[in-house]
Amino acid sequence: MQELKERILTDGKVLPGDIIKVDGFLNHRVDCALMSRIADEFARFFDIDNVDLLLTAEASGIALTAICAMRYGKPMLYAKKAKSDNIEGGLFTSEIFSYTYKKKVTLLVSKDWIQPGTRVLIIDDFLARGEALRGLCDIVKQAGAELVGIGCAIEKGFQGGGDHLREMGVNLHSLAILDVAEPGHIVFRDDE
Amino acid sequence: MQELKERILTDGKVLPGDIIKVDGFLNHRVDCALMSRIADEFARFFDIDNVDLLLTAEASGIALTAICAMRYGKPMLYAKKAKSDNIEGGLFTSEIFSYTYKKKVTLLVSKDWIQPGTRVLIIDDFLARGEALRGLCDIVKQAGAELVGIGCAIEKGFQGGGDHLREMGVNLHSLAILDVAEPGHIVFRDDE
Numbered sequence: 001m002q003e004l005k006e007r008i009l010t011d012g013k014v015l016p017g018d019i020i021k022v023d024g025f026l027n028h029r030v031d032c033a034l035m036s037r038i039a040d041e042f043a044r045f046f047d048i049d050n051v052d053l054l055l056t057a058e059a060s061g062i063a064l065t066a067i068c069a070m071r072y073g074k075p076m077l078y079a080k081k082a083k084s085d086n087i088e089g090g091l092f093t094s095e096i097f098s099y100t101y102k103k104k105v106t107l108l109v110s111k112d113w114i115q116p117g118t119r120v121l122i123i124d125d126f127l128a129r130g131e132a133l134r135g136l137c138d139i140v141k142q143a144g145a146e147l148v149g150i151g152c153a154i155e156k157g158f159q160g161g162g163d164h165l166r167e168m169g170v171n172l173h174s175l176a177i178l179d180v181a182e183p184g185h186i187v188f189r190d191d192e
Numbered sequence: 193m194q195e196l197k198e199r200i201l202t203d204g205k206v207l208p209g210d211i212i213k214v215d216g217f218l219n220h221r222v223d224c225a226l227m228s229r230i231a232d233e234f235a236r237f238f239d240i241d242n243v244d245l246l247l248t249a250e251a252s253g254i255a256l257t258a259i260c261a262m263r264y265g266k267p268m269l270y271a272k273k274a275k276s277d278n279i280e281g282g283l284f285t286s287e288i289f290s291y292t293y294k295k296k297v298t299l300l301v302s303k304d305w306i307q308p309g310t311r312v313l314i315i316d317d318f319l320a321r322g323e324a325l326r327g328l329c330d331i332v333k334q335a336g337a338e339l340v341g342i343g344c345a346i347e348k349g350f351q352g353g354g355d356h357l358r359e360m361g362v363n364l365h366s367l368a369i370l371d372v373a374e375p376g377h378i379v380f381r382d383d384e
Contacts, residue, residue: 023304023305028270028301028305029302029304030267030270032258032266032267035262036262059250059254059273062250062258063268064258065255066222066227066255066256066258067258070259075221076224076255078255081251110220113216113220
């Protein structure tokens with residue numbers, strides 16, 4: 001997606017440790033008009049009419065997914081990352097490693113909101129090593145639901161998480177894949 | 193807001209410990225069409241033309257705030273709740289007590305995205321004791337920004353957090369204020 005790539009080049013920053021800082025428009029301050037155009041772009045790749053539910057993980061996936069859900073007229077569900085008192089009863093859980101916080105995190109989804117056969121499109125803002133997406137796919141599988149695909153805004157191609165999902169046969173589309181990201185030097189993978 | 197109150201009565205559940213469970217439409221599974229109508233309702237109370245930025249706290253405030261931001265054509269900013277490597281440089285911080293997680297939590301906002309004079313509307317899904325909102329107001333003040341008001345979807349009136357903010361002169365509007373919430377028995381405060 002050309003607009004997203006240009007925005008990464010103008011407003012993004014590569015920090016030491018392979019960190020792509022895009023907190024001015026994606027995952028701290030959020031440009032919701034851009035999110036809306038990203039939602040439209042995802043709709044070119046996925047058959048939204050055959051999707052029942054959008055799924056993401058808290059926290060940074062929520063803004064983009066909410067706007068997709070509103071535009072598509074679908075409900076969204078976000079996996080929580082810690083046990084809170086506000087979730088009772090049966091849960092699907094999947095343990096992942098958060099490289100951002102350098103600790104294990106458990107993704108939680110209530111069994112009330114995802115059923116066998118539910119057609120799920122996973123949305124996320126960022127794909128690096130793919131741990132959060134692996135956990136979400138695991139939850140979809142536990143539920144006996146159907147994974148329609150995964151839409152990601154930005155993928156760190158050089159970390160391999162996306163290609164690993166593709167090799168597993170997941171219908172993954174990322175709108176900007178960075179194959180090189182060094183301070184002052186970003187190379188995007190060609191569009192599909 | 194009549195629709196929201198009816199939804200609380202039909203789909204909400206009061207659990208022991210004063211917990212209002214609305215995870216079927218507000219803070220786990222999210223009904224984004226309802227969020228959109230909540231956004232329109234907030235716009236009746238606040239002069240959106242004179243707002244520069246919508247501010248909320250992760251995670252449950254993000255979906256509603258993103259949809260408000262999209263509908264109003266404004267940027268949004270969400271306070272993070274733990275120090276991550278992806279936020280460099282200057283931060284505004286405010287320590288709050290999370291009754292949900294029963295521990296102290298620090299709200300973080302990058303100084304890059306809120307300036308002196310920025311006119312801020314705070315949005316949140318839930319107001320109980322008001323700790324998160326107190327922290328967000330504190331950050332607005334530290335930044336020298338201007339607090340236009342606070343829009344909340346659901347307020348637990350009986351916990352007093354909202355009334356305390358009103359007594360401090362904050363322009364707070366909640367769309368459904370629960371003055372009594374016991375299993376099987378909910379009483380809403382009259383609309384303003």
